[in-house]
Amino acid sequence: MNAVLRRVLVWAALMVLLAITLGAAFLPLGAARPWIAYGIATAKAALILWFFMELRREGGLVRLAAIAGFVWLTILFTLTAADYLTRFWTG
Amino acid sequence: MLVFLASEVMLFGGIFAAALALRLEHESAYGAAAHHLNLWLGTANTAVLLTSSLMAAIAVQAARDGKPAWAARALWAAVLLGCVFLAIKGAEYAGDLREGLMPGTAQAHFEGTTQHLFMNLYFIGTGLHAVHVTIGLGLLVVAALNRQARHDQHAVLIGNVALYWHLVDVVWVFLYPTLYLAGAR
Amino acid sequence: MSAGIELWPPQASHHAEQVDLLIGSFGAMVWLLTLPVFVLMTWFTIRYRRSHQVNRQHAPTHNLWVELGWSVIPFLLTLGFYVWATMLFFDIHRPPPDAMTIHVVAKQWMWKYQHPEGAREINDLHVPAGEPVELVMTSEDVIHSFFVPGLRIKQDLVPGRYTSLWFNASRPGRYALRCAEFCGTDHSVMGGNLIVLQPQDYAAWLSRSADGGLDGTLAETGATLFRQMGCSGCHAAASPVRAPALGGIFGRPVALSDGRTVIADEQYLSDAILLPNKEIAAGYPSIMPTYGNVLTAEQVNALVAYLKSTHAAQDSK
Amino acid sequence: MTEPRFEHPPEEAAISYLADGHSLRSWFLTTDHKRIALLYLVSITFFFLIGASAAALIRLDLLTPQADLLTNEGYNRAFSIHGIVMVWFFLIPAIPNVLGNFLVPIMIGARDLAFPRLNLLSWYIYIFSGLLTLYVVVSGGVDTGWTFYTPLSSAYANGAVVATIVAVFISGFSTILTGINFIVTIHKLRAPGMTWGRLPLFIWSHYATSIIFVLATPVLAVTLLLVAAERLIGIGVFDPRLGGDPLLFQHLFWFYSHPAVYIMILPALGVISELITAAAHKRIFGYWFVAIASIAIAVIGFMVWGHHMFVSGQSVYASAVFSFLSIAVAVPSAIKVYNWTATLYKADIAIDAPLLFALSFIGLFVAGGLTGLMLAMLAIDVHVTDTYFVVAHFHYIMVGGSVTAFFGGLHFWWPKITGRLYNETLGRIAAVLILVGFNVTFFPQFLLGYEGMPRRYHVYPPEFQVLHVISSMGAALLAVGYALPAIYLIASLLPGGRRAPANPWGATGLEWTTSSPPPKDNFTEQPVVARQPYDYPLAHPASRDDG
Incomplete structure (x- = not known):
C-alpha cells in the first residue's frame, strides 16, 4: 500500500x-x-x-523503550488510585 | 530519542495523576467544573493537532522517498496547523479571562473551590502542553528550513522532530478526555 | 524516670507490648539470617587470603538451587512477619464501638483536645486507664503527627481531613507525647504529656475541669453554634429555605446529586460545612455558602458532635 | 598472574587524556568523558563539604538538649540544606557522574559516551543549579526539609523555597540527560564481542540506574513545578482549602524519591561487584542473578513508594499492598549480598583498601537493608517512622552504603584515573576509621529512634543526651576518616608520586587493558572482547600443587 x-x-x-x-x-x-x-x-x-x-x-527493544513511559505511568496511577479509592472504606 | 520521550511522558504523568486524584475525590463537582470549558474548541483543536501530526508523518515519508519539496511543504503545513492550534488555544484563554475563569487575575471568580482548582489544573496542564507545542513548532521550522535534512533519505532530523511532534499530539489526546470530555452533557 | 540513659521506652498499653514482641522476634530472625553471612564473609576473607596456601580447586561459579533457596526461604519467613505486622496495624485503625471520642486539633505549634464531656485542654491530654479512646484528629495548618512512644502509635494530622487512631492505655502514668512530622520553626517543642489516670481519678479530673467555667458538653457547644452561625435558619425542619433537615443524619446514607450514595461520617459532614459543593445532596440546590473562613476546626468538631448527638436522640425515641 | 588480553600499546604511542591540553579551555569546554568525570569529582567534593559542614553544625548543636549553638530556625535551615545538598548535589551524581562517566565507555570498549556534548551540557546544568543552591544558602536558606512536604512548603515556610525548588528542578535535567546518555551508550557503543552476557556488573547497575533517572526524575520536576506554582499563584492542587490534597504531593514526591534511593545505591552495588571480584581474583558467583537483580530493584523500586506514607492518612489497604511490595524488593538486594559472600569462597583474596571498603559496605548495607525491612513492617513502622530510627536506617544505606562504595571505587580506580598509586597503608587505616566512626555515629540513633526521639528536633528531652553525645563523637571520628583519603590521594598527585602500571590489581575488565591514565580515545586500537567478564584463572598458581 x-x-x-x-x-x-x-x-x-x-x-x-x-x-x-x-x-x-x-x-x-x-x-x-x-x-x-x-x-x-x-x-x-x-x-x-x-x-x-x-x-x-522497529524492533522489540525500541518498542519497549517507547511504551516504558506508559507502563510506568500505569504503575503511578494504579497505586495512587489504590489509595484514593480505598481511603474511606471502613474496616 | 524515544528514551527522552518516555521521560516527557512521565512529566505529564504528574499532571494526569493530579487530575485523577481530584476527580476521584470530587466526583460530581469535577464534571460540573469541566462543563465550563468550551468542548467544541477543544474538539476542534484535537482535530487540528491530529491533522498536523499526519503532515509530519507525511513529511518523513516524503523525505525518504526523495521528494524534498514535498517534505518541506508537509512540514510547513504541520507548522501552520500548529499555529492554528495555538491561536484557538489563545482564543479559548481570552474567553476564560473574560468569564473570570483565569486564576490569578483580578476578574477571577469561581463557583466554588473545586472549579477554581479544576481551572488551575487546566491552565497548568494545557499551559505546559502549549510550551511543548511551541518547542515542537520551533523544531519543525528548523527542520523545514534545513536543506540537508530535506534531502536526507534516512530522514534522521525530520524523523526525530516528527517523533517529538507526535508525542505532543499523544499528550493532547489524553488531555482532551481528561479536561473537556469530562464536562460534556 | 531516672536521668541518664534510657534504653527502652515504657510500655503503656497491650499494643506496645505486642509491637515490642514483634520487633524482638523479627530482630531475632534477622540475626539468624545475617550472622552466617558476616561469619562466612570474615572466615572466607581470612582463609582464602592471597598469602595463604589452601585448596582452591573446584570453586563453584553458579548454582540455581542455592540461589533460589536463599531468595525464597527468607522471603517466606518474612511473609509470616508481614501478616503479623499488618494485622497489628489494622487493629489500631479499627476502634471498638464503645470507644470514647476525643477530638484533636493541631496547629503550629500546639495540640488542642476536646473531650466529649466538654473539657478542653492544650498539649497535655488526660485519659482514663483501661478504656478504649479514639482520637479523631485534624490540623489547622500544616501536617503534624501525633506520636506517643509509650503506646507505639503515631498518626499524621492532615489539614482538611480527619484521621483517627485508638488506644487503650493500661498503666496509669505520664507518657511523652510529641509531634513527629516536621511542621516548621518550633516543631521540636510541640509536645506534651499523655496523662493516664485511674478511671475514678479521670472522673474527678473531668469534674474539676468542668468547674473551670466551661460551657457544657461538646455537643451542647455545637448546638449553640448551630443557632449562632445560622445553620438552623435553613436546616431546621420548618425552614422556608429548601435544605436537608439534619436531625439524625450521622451514620445514615445520603443520596448525592450525581447518583452516588455516601455515609454521613465525620469527613462528609466536615466537608459539607467547609467545601459545600463537593458533594451535593440529591434534590437540593447547591446554595450553601462555605464556612471555611468562618469556623475554626474546633467549632466544626463541635458542630459534628452536635449532629452526632441528634442521631442518638432520634434513636432513643 | 593474568595474561594480558590484548596487545599492550607502547606507552609513548598515545598521549594520556590528562596531558592532552592544559589550558582552562581544554578542561571547561572538553567533551572527553574522562575530563568531565574529573570536573564532576571536583564539584561533588565541593558540595560534599557544604553538606558536611551543615551536618557538623547539626551534630554540634545536638551535643546538649538545649539550643546553644543554633536557633530553631537556624537548625531547621541547617538540616534542610544538609539534606538537599547531600541528596541532589552529592549522592545522586557521585557514583554515576564521576565513576560512571569515567568508566562506562571504557568498560564497554567505546571511545566516549554516545553524546559527548550533551554530557558536558549536563555538567553545566548541574553547576548552574548548584550555584542557585549556593545562592539559597547565602540568602538565608530554606526550612522545609529536603522533602518539601505541602502545605508547609507551599504556604507556611519562610525562606527561599521557590529558588531551592527551581535549583532542584534544573538539576533534574542534568540527571535525565546523563541517564539518556548512558542508556544509548550501553545499547549502541559496545565493542565487538561485548554481548549483554559479557557486560561488567558495574554496567548493568548503571543501566538500571539510568532507567530510574529517565523515568522518575520528570515526575519530581512536575511535582516541584506544582509546588512552586502553588506558592506563587496558589493553584491549590495540594491545598485543602481549595479541595486539593496534601497527600497527593507525597504520592508524587515519593514516586520519584523512593526510586531516587535506588539511584544512590544501585551504582554502589555495581562498584562492589567489581571490587569483590578483583580482590577475590575469581569469577562472580551467579553472574546473571546479580545482573538481573539490578534491573529487578530498579523496576520493583518504583512500586514501593507508599511505604513512606504508612502514618500519613493513606488508605490502610494501600499501605498493606505497599508493605508487601517493599518486602519483595528486599529479595534482589539479599541475592546480591549472598552472591558476594559466595564469591569469596575458595577465592584468592588480596586484602587491600578497596576490599576493606567493599566488606564494610556489605556490613553496613545489610544493617541498613534489614532495618529497612523492619520499617516495611506496618506495625513497627508506625512506631519508628519519622524518628531517629529512620534517620539511622537511611544513613546506613546512603552513607554507609553509597559513600563507602564511592570511596572504595575511588581507591580502586584511582590509579587508572590519575596514573598514580596512593599510600596503601593509609588507605587501610582510612577504611577502618570510616567503618568505626560510622557505626559510632549512627548505631546510637537506632536506639534513640526506638525510644521515641523524633527526627528534625532541635531541642530534646535530657534522657536522650548520652546517646546524642556518643553519636556526635562518632561523627568527629567519621570526619577524620573522610579527611584522611583527601590528604593521601591528593599527596599521590604531587611530583614524585608513584606511577601506576596499567593493571595494578591484576584485574580483568577492559579498563585495565589500556594505559594508566588512559589515552584520550581510551584505546589505541578497537578492543575486541572474546571472554566472559571476571574470567580469572580458577585457582592461584601457588595453591595448585596442594589441590
Missing part, C-alpha cells in the same frame, strides 16, 4: 474515533463514560505510536 495513503487512512481512523468519543460523551452512559473516553484515547495513542511514530518498523 502506498505509504502516504496509509497515513491518510490512519488519520481518517483517528478522526472517526474523535467523532465517536465526542458523541459518546453526550450519551447517558453513567460510570462507563470515563472508561470509554480513555479507552478511545488509548486507541488513538496506539494508532499514532504504531503508524505515525513507526513502531511497526
